Amino acid sequence: MDEFAQQLAKLSPGYLFQDPRTGVHSPLYLVAAAVFAIVFVGGIAALLYRERISQGNRLHLRILERYATWAASLGGSGLIVVVLRYANVPLFSKRAWAVLNVLALVALFAHFAWYRAKHYPEQIAAYREEERKRRFLPSTRRPVSVRRPRRRR
Numbered sequence: 001m002d003e004f005a006q007q008l009a010k011l012s013p014g015y016l017f018q019d020p021r022t023g024v025h026s027p028l029y030l031v032a033a034a035v036f037a038i039v040f041v042g043g044i045a046a047l048l049y050r051e052r053i054s055q056g057n058r059l060h061l062r063i064l065e066r067y068a069t070w071a072a073s074l075g076g077s078g079l080i081v082v083v084l085r086y087a088n089v090p091l092f093s094k095r096a097w098a099v100l101n102v103l104a105l106v107a108l109f110a111h112f113a114w115y116r117a118k119h120y121p122e123q124i125a126a127y128r129e130e131e132r133k134r135r136f137l138p139s140t141r142r143p144v145s146v147r148r149p150r151r152r153r
Contacts, residue, residue, distance in 0.1 A: 029082055032098060036078035039105060043072025059127045063120075067112055074104050 046053060046068035054060035078101035085098065 029085060029098070032102065033079060033082040035105075036075045036082060036101070038075070039071050040075030040079055043068045043070075043075055047072060057127070059123055063115075067108070070108050071105075074101060074108060077101060078105070 046064055050061055050064045050068065054064055078098065081097040081101055085095075
């Protein structure tokens with residue numbers, strides 16, 4: 001029970017905003033740095049290859065842009081916070097920065113799961129219907145490749 005109370009005391013504001021006197025001794029920061037690095041690289045890769053990943057689907061492209069941007073920025077800021085914590089920079093050595101970044105990542109993944117469960121099914125159905133209409137309904141204007149060339153006089 002004392003161990004649980006000690007772990008619970010680490011969530012108090014006094015402990016989170018305390019500047020450490022020496023270097024970082026917890027292996028949790030290495031795990032956090034690895035998670036932040038993976039999220040940062042994954043977000044950057046998703047942003048760079050979003051057209052290839054979405055395969056022409058405009059809805060998926062929009063979703064990728066939204067969540068990959070957030071993931072890359074949160075992963076990058078979390079990585080910076082952990083590196084500056086190891087460097088023992090006074091302003092960024094507070095544990096609260098790392099906790100806030102972890103909470104922001106959890107909130108981002110929770111929002112994605114909520115969006116995927118609530119809004120995505122109806123949006124993908126509307127997108128597929130729009131694509132079906134665009135493909136099979138005749139357009140009012142002929143494409144450039146179908147037009148006849150002009151006659152020269």
